[in-house]
Amino acid sequence: MDDSQIGPLATIAKPTQIYRYLRNRHLISPIFLHRTLSYMKHRMSRSHKARKNFKVDSIYVRVAAKNDDDNSSERKIQNLSIACVGVFSKNFDNKMRANLELSLVKFCHKKRNDPHSPVSSVTIGSCEIPINPNDQAPTPVTLTVPKEFFSLSNGQLVKYYSLHFKITATKSSVNGETKSDDSDTPSFKKRKVSHSEEFTRELTVIDRNHKCVLTNGEYQIVLVEASQETNTSQVNNQVNNHKVSSWESVSRAQDNSAVVFEKGPVLVFHLMWTDNPGKLLLLNLPLSCPNNENNSLLYNGGTQNQLLKKNGLKTCSSSSSVSNLDLIEKNTKASGKITYRFLHGEVVLQQTKSSQDLKCPWCSLKCKVVMSLMHHLKNCHMRFNFSLIPDPKGYKINVTVNENFDGSYAGNPYDLSHPTIGHAFSKKGPVRRSPVTQLIYLKPKKLSLPQFVKTDDPDGIISIRPYIRGHNRQYYQSTDCFPIKPQEIDEDSEAEIDPEWMRIKTQLMIDEFTDVNEGEKEVMKLWNLHGMKHGYVGDCQIPAACEKFVDQYWQEIFNRGLYKNFILHLNNLFDFGILPATHMRSVIKRLNQYRKQIIKKQESNK
Structure with a gap:
């Protein structure tokens, strides 16, 4: 690399580092959603x-209509x-043999004085199943549960249905020496001893909400020993019957699929809902391995089911998702390959x-369309200039450093001095933000791709007009030089000559006087405020000020017992030659009229 290229590459590296940092911050706490942008409408799934x-x-x-469909699906068994x-x-x-016994268990509501048992079991059938079969295993035996078994019987209200699987594994051995050769035929006089183990598991078919929870597919359930299942059911029945409160132990680590399969044998079967009970199941799928890593385990202990459903057997896809994928593929093929060229001059x-990847190289945003990518680059990465050049194989995007970008803040300056980011998670609790009104007055043009190919500006300078107009200029109060808050814009602060801090300061200064009594202090506070x-500034305004003071504060004067103190205050004004005698007499007369109103009101109340 030449020394002449180190400086230009450094200018490109600095904005890149800034945008990489902003990408990480946006992932943690996003400021807006990209799908709400006008040029990102294809990201909206609905x-x-x-x-x-x-x-x-x-x-x-x-x-x-939805309830009718649900009810019809529930009734159709x-x-x-x-x-x-x-x-x-x-x-x-x-060499062992395994026998499967399948039964349907029905749990009903227990009524008082009802002779019937709330739990009833119906045996569906039994068959012999292979152990650890291979791909050449014989066709499995099919057991069918008639749909009549899922209906109500004897007028009882059914809670839920469940399938009970019981596997009996039997191993035959000869009593005595068993280490002989295979060619030796055991004597008929020797006694054969059979050792059997029982494993069970229940699988819910219809839950308490009377909805079928099993769908067509391949299932793998982990079996447990019959003794453990019996002990668990006894404890549950004791707790339910006597209503004993006890602590439950919750395992900290969730069971992994590989660990769960080591707990016991795994029963593999295929399940299908069909109208024709005599129809055989066509099992052309390859035999699945219980420890397959691609399978997903749905573990359920005690009251729930522990089953494993094969991922490749059932795939759910909606028409909307398929159409969206087709749209993305078409846009990608139409756009071609994208090449970024960083230029200096x-x-x-x-x-x-x-590459055909339409991700933003700075924030890794999937734009999916070339037009959306260019709008994103222009609006979100303004430290660079971008120009689109068509190419037979795709597009080339020239990237240059925007020398006109000064990094100035175009928003409300009040937000810089009083940041509100993070106040919702502050230690002092949620903080109310200052309401700011921003008006968008310019309607953008219709989005089109050719505007990025050819520019009318011969110098290559992109002039962007501000779309926001409103509270972007900071105003200050002329009296104390404090910034005006956004919610105080409509208030006329210049006409306010007695701010709150000045009124409080005046009252505190009057309280510090020691040569006057408390009544005189209260009158002086009211008079100064x-x-x-x-805003009285001359002696000629004192008579009008006294009359207005009486009209405004006459109730406080009589309620707080300041009548004599106010008369003394008028006398002081007369002694200093500020208040003439005629005006003093008229003010006292007006005050006495208010006094008579109070006396009449008190007499009428009696």
């Missing part, structure tokens, strides 16, 4: 076409067919590899 014909009554119609593939366990030998300092509020 459409607003239904708003044109929306009516309030349509909400009820939509909810009622089909036959349940189960095809058992086999049992997988590293502790089982292939006319010299290419660095050029990236061509009255003079500050109306």
